[in-house]
Amino acid sequence: MSAAGRRALDIGAVGYGSVKSILASGLDRAGDDEARTASLPADHAHIGGPDYYAAARNGTSPNRKES
Numbered sequence: 001m002s003a004a005g006r007r008a009l010d011i012g013a014v015g016y017g018s019v020k021s022i023l024a025s026g027l028d029r030a031g032d033d034e035a036r037t038a039s040l041p042a043d044h045a046h047i048g049g050p051d052y053y054a055a056a057r058n059g060t061s062p063n064r065k066e067s
Contacts, residue, residue: 001023003028003029004023004027004028007027007028007030008022
């Protein structure tokens with residue numbers, strides 16, 4: 001139960017339904033977030049950087065890197 005509570009706090013989902021779902025799906029027994037998170041290189045072709053999102057916000061066509 002404590003692990004489910006910690007996980008709920010980590011993801012910001014602290015309601016009864018969220019904790020119940022964490023327990024039902026066994027996520028309280030899963031490893032820590034670092035073990036579950038895949039890492040990508042910082043310059044991965046499918047990740048838009050700050051310029052990409054700023055251009056999209058301004059309604060202009062963002063420049064994408066081709067790989």
